[in-house]
Amino acid sequence: MLLDRAEAVLRERGIDALSLRELAREAGVSHGAPRSHFIDRSALLDALAERGFVRLGDEIREAAASEPDDYARALRAAASAYVRFAVREPALLDLMFAAKVDAPSEAVRSAAERLFATMTGIMSAGAGAGAYDTGDVGRLTLLLAATVQGISALVTSRRITMPQGEALIDDAITRFLVGPSAGR
Amino acid sequence: MLLDRAEAVLRERGIDALSLRELAREAGVSHGAPRSHFIDRSALLDALAERGFVRLGDEIREAAASEPDDYARALRAAASAYVRFAVREPALLDLMFAAKVDAPSEAVRSAAERLFATMTGIMSAGAGAGAYDTGDVGRLTLLLAATVQGISALVTSRRITMPQGEALIDDAITRFLVGPSAGR
DNA sequence: CCGCAGACTAGACACTGTCTAGTATCTAGT
DNA sequence: ACTAGATACTAGACAGTGTCTAGTCTGCGG
Numbered sequence: 001m002l003l004d005r006a007e008a009v010l011r012e013r014g015i016d017a018l019s020l021r022e023l024a025r026e027a028g029v030s031h032g033a034p035r036s037h038f039i040d041r042s043a044l045l046d047a048l049a050e051r052g053f054v055r056l057g058d059e060i061r062e063a064a065a066s067e068p069d070d071y072a073r074a075l076r077a078a079a080s081a082y083v084r085f086a087v088r089e090p091a092l093l094d095l096m097f098a099a100k101v102d103a104p105s106e107a108v109r110s111a112a113e114r115l116f117a118t119m120t121g122i123m124s125a126g127a128g129a130g131a132y133d134t135g136d137v138g139r140l141t142l143l144l145a146a147t148v149q150g151i152s153a154l155v156t157s158r159r160i161t162m163p164q165g166e167a168l169i170d171d172a173i174t175r176f177l178v179g180p181s182a183g184r
Numbered sequence: 185m186l187l188d189r190a191e192a193v194l195r196e197r198g199i200d201a202l203s204l205r206e207l208a209r210e211a212g213v214s215h216g217a218p219r220s221h222f223i224d225r226s227a228l229l230d231a232l233a234e235r236g237f238v239r240l241g242d243e244i245r246e247a248a249a250s251e252p253d254d255y256a257r258a259l260r261a262a263a264s265a266y267v268r269f270a271v272r273e274p275a276l277l278d279l280m281f282a283a284k285v286d287a288p289s290e291a292v293r294s295a296a297e298r299l300f301a302t303m304t305g306i307m308s309a310g311a312g313a314g315a316y317d318t319g320d321v322g323r324l325t326l327l328l329a330a331t332v333q334g335i336s337a338l339v340t341s342r343r344i345t346m347p348q349g350e351a352l353i354d355d356a357i358t359r360f361l362v363g364p365s366a367g368r
Numbered sequence: 369c370c371g372c373a374g375a376c377t378a379g380a381c382a383c384t385g386t387c388t389a390g391t392a393t394c395t396a397g398t
Numbered sequence: 399a400c401t402a403g404a405t406a407c408t409a410g411a412c413a414g415t416g417t418c419t420a421g422t423c424t425g426c427g428g
Binding site: 013014090091093094096097098099100101103104112116139140142143145146147148149150151153154156157158159160164167168171172175176 | 274283284285287296324327337338340343348352355359360
């Protein structure tokens, strides 16, 4: 698939090296061929971002499911999976959270929303048992999302190392849980 | 100055619209002229990022200084200033925390470090008076940095609105302070 | 069997970053 | 005062890019 190849280039050589013409050359088709699939270069990027949101959602859901009977561990696993995704696909994550001049496309927006819904689901599992000190799970999830996204940004922009990022996740999750002994 | 004009284009039309040749045209010089100042397009972007770190540091320092005798309010003011900077200069913040394939230049790295030092200074003011529940101010500052960066990313990528971002800052700062009544 | 939509080709256009050789100007250093 | 060198610039070239257009081929539903 064209998108698979584009994703690989994005991962290996960054967004600046991602060229429609080069993708066409690699695929052995003419330079205009990709236009049948993506009207624009930005349409290609949107499709990549959309897939990124889906994949990231899958990965954190799976990570959380690996710890079914411990909220704290499930939360840590999900957050850790998020940062590991960021390290594996730094340029893709940049693309997903890029500050574009015009509003994101409908497809990207809804994919991002589904990721957030996945995170909310993970948080809710603990909320029912009173693991957090507030009833507003949505707002708390937003804060968690911002925190893991920020940690990921610090790691991918090489401001901190991956182990430091993992330590920050630990600190953050601990703060999310009610009581000083929770999850420790 | 060339950088001022570049910053304006970045702010108004995004990074994709930032072209060396167009800058040269606007300045009324030949298309090769900018090369005397910046060897590369990426050198221009690095210079912009560096200036961004300096300006952001100035703004949060000033915000914190406006509340000299209340840690909680100073912290909130600084975090709020960070997010306001992000809203005002979304493309610039993207540039500052972009996940590039090769390591950031020395100048950018040290500018980022100075920003972090500024944040540490703001946090330390409260730490001396036991406002936080841990002695490791550096690690706590890192977590704060990640949190405000993450909130900014959510706002600039239009996942949440600015008021939601402000609310998240409130939630985050409250969690950073020791005791349930702290700063509220 | 027809018509048509979708994937593709091939050429053109305007634009970009980058490299080069050459020029003017200004600034030490002797 | 003269020279050497650095600095800012011009002008031309090159390869590469995204995008648009007109035309071709092919498979499929009516």
